[in-house]
Amino acid sequence: MDLLSKIKENKAVIGVVGLGYVGLPLLMEFVEQGFKTIGFDIDGRKVIKLNAGQSYIKHISEDRVRKVRDSKIFEATTDFKRISEVDCILICVPTPLTKHREPDISYIVNTGKALLQGLRKNQLVVLESSTYPGTTEDELKPILEESGLKGDVDFWVAFSPEREDPNNPKFNTRTIPKVVGANTQYARDLVQALYEKVIVQTVPVSSSQAAEATKLLENIFRSVNIALVNEMKMILDRMGIDVWEVINAASTKPFGYMPFYPGPGLGGHCIPIDPFYLTWKAREYEMNTKFIELAGEINTGMPFWVVNKVIDALNLHKKSINGSKILLLGAAYKKDIDDPRESPSFKLIEIMEEKGAHVDYNDPYVPELPDMRMYDIKKKSVELTAENISAYDCVLISTDHSVYDLDFIVEHAKLVVDTRNATKEVLKNRNKIVKA
Numbered sequence: 001m002d003l004l005s006k007i008k009e010n011k012a013v014i015g016v017v018g019l020g021y022v023g024l025p026l027l028m029e030f031v032e033q034g035f036k037t038i039g040f041d042i043d044g045r046k047v048i049k050l051n052a053g054q055s056y057i058k059h060i061s062e063d064r065v066r067k068v069r070d071s072k073i074f075e076a077t078t079d080f081k082r083i084s085e086v087d088c089i090l091i092c093v094p095t096p097l098t099k100h101r102e103p104d105i106s107y108i109v110n111t112g113k114a115l116l117q118g119l120r121k122n123q124l125v126v127l128e129s130s131t132y133p134g135t136t137e138d139e140l141k142p143i144l145e146e147s148g149l150k151g152d153v154d155f156w157v158a159f160s161p162e163r164e165d166p167n168n169p170k171f172n173t174r175t176i177p178k179v180v181g182a183n184t185q186y187a188r189d190l191v192q193a194l195y196e197k198v199i200v201q202t203v204p205v206s207s208s209q210a211a212e213a214t215k216l217l218e219n220i221f222r223s224v225n226i227a228l229v230n231e232m233k234m235i236l237d238r239m240g241i242d243v244w245e246v247i248n249a250a251s252t253k254p255f256g257y258m259p260f261y262p263g264p265g266l267g268g269h270c271i272p273i274d275p276f277y278l279t280w281k282a283r284e285y286e287m288n289t290k291f292i293e294l295a296g297e298i299n300t301g302m303p304f305w306v307v308n309k310v311i312d313a314l315n316l317h318k319k320s321i322n323g324s325k326i327l328l329l330g331a332a333y334k335k336d337i338d339d340p341r342e343s344p345s346f347k348l349i350e351i352m353e354e355k356g357a358h359v360d361y362n363d364p365y366v367p368e369l370p371d372m373r374m375y376d377i378k379k380k381s382v383e384l385t386a387e388n389i390s391a392y393d394c395v396l397i398s399t400d401h402s403v404y405d406l407d408f409i410v411e412h413a414k415l416v417v418d419t420r421n422a423t424k425e426v427l428k429n430r431n432k433i434v435k436a
């Protein structure tokens with residue numbers, strides 16, 4: 001049976017490579033639609049957990065993982081020879097930046113090489129990792145061709161960007177339309193047929209490059225708009241105008257405006273990183289990405305601006321930051337998730353400690369700060385008791401997890417610096433709150 005018919009008749013076996021925030025939910029969708037699915041990862045601990053029916057991501061329930069495991073059509077493995085058993089290979093590995101803010105596609109390259117252990121004729125390989133235009137065609141395909149097989153003849157490649165928004169109550173993997181792009185009609189038919197099985201709507205584009213660029217446009221749009229609103233925050237703050245009030249008022253315009261919210265800086269695996277994939281690629285074409293650079297400059301400056309607000313706030317209490325005890329709330333990059341990647345909280349801790357502050361943190365979902373790409377801060381989350389809170393000179397809200405009892409926190413804190421407007425509904429002790 002040819003691959004297209006296999007997909008259409010739910011007989012294709014799916015392989016998901018990289019079982020993290022993107023790969024795991026995607027894999028589960030295929031299992032839940034009845035596709036035999038194998039998950040591949042180099043991290044043996046994840047493989048053991050999944051085969052034991054355990055979740056390692058906060059917003060993916062143990063119950064759901066257990067059902068997937070009990071389905072008998074799912075298995076996780078570290079053995080890449082088993083790639084030969086699958087018909088469609090979906091690659092969801094990380095795409096970070098190097099120390100010099102250049103694309104690090106080594107995970108994609110290593111995955112391509114690992115696939116050679118089992119690559120065979122009539123397979124579809126779809127890259128899902130966010131990356132610069134040309135990665136699928138010019139980087140991944142040639143590695144796969146080292147097998148001796150010919151791309152778009154013996155096997156097919158495509159790109160389909162991931163739009164996962166962890167813990168978004170309105171959208172999940174299944175309900176977010178998915179862009180699919182490939183450079184031959186047959187590969188486009190394959191990738192479209194595949195995702196139509198599990199996603200409400202697929203959006204075909206004419207090439208893998210167009211699909212890669214689509215993802216970058218989406219994230220650059222966010223980065224630029226967040227930078228704009230962060231700049232507005234700094235200007236309006238100087239004028240004594242509350243940016244949150246202004247955003248809420250502007251949001252009532254039913255057309256031509258879309259709210260973005262300021263914060264302590266950009267976080268997460270995508271928005272602070274992906275734009276620089278385009279910046280790097282644009283250099284090859286002798287082009288500068290001015291909007292991206294400017295947005296990056298403003299957004300990376302935000303933690304410094306926030307720390308200056310902490311310094312000013314302490315000053316009003318006749319305290320210097322040097323020697324002050326500061327409790328930072330939230331290590332995850334956004335509310336209600338357990339993912340600390342690129343979280344501005346790390347930068348905030350670093351700057352304040354450089355200035356002589358003693359900084360502790362609390363995050364109910366990040367009990368211990370992990371080793372990060374740029375940071376190795378050894379700290380454990382402290383408990384949010386009245387006694388603990390009152391022992392600090394300042395509480396800095398970096399991430400506004402919903403579980404935080406803000407009335408309680410403000411009541412017991414000496415001073416609260418709030419970067420998220422988290423305390424908007426706190427009525428008592430407002431004189432202790434400084435927005436930043």
Ligand SMILES: NC(=O)c1ccc[n+]([C@@H]2O[C@H](COP(=O)([O-])OP(=O)(O)OC[C@H]3O[C@@H](n4cnc5c(N)ncnc54)[C@H](O)[C@@H]3O)[C@@H](O)[C@H]2O)c1
Nearest residue numbers: 018019020021022041042043092093094095111129130162
């Ligand atoms: N997390 C998000 O919300 C999100 C949203 C949209 C796009 N993305 C993009 O999706 C991609 C994956 O991101 P993520 O958040 O799922 O990352 P992640 O770190 O959560 O997961 C990646 C997984 O890949 C595994 N891995 C690394 N190298 C491997 C290899 N050679 N072979 C097999 N497995 C390997 C890791 O062990 C890990 O389990 C990135 O390109 C990211 O930019 C992420």
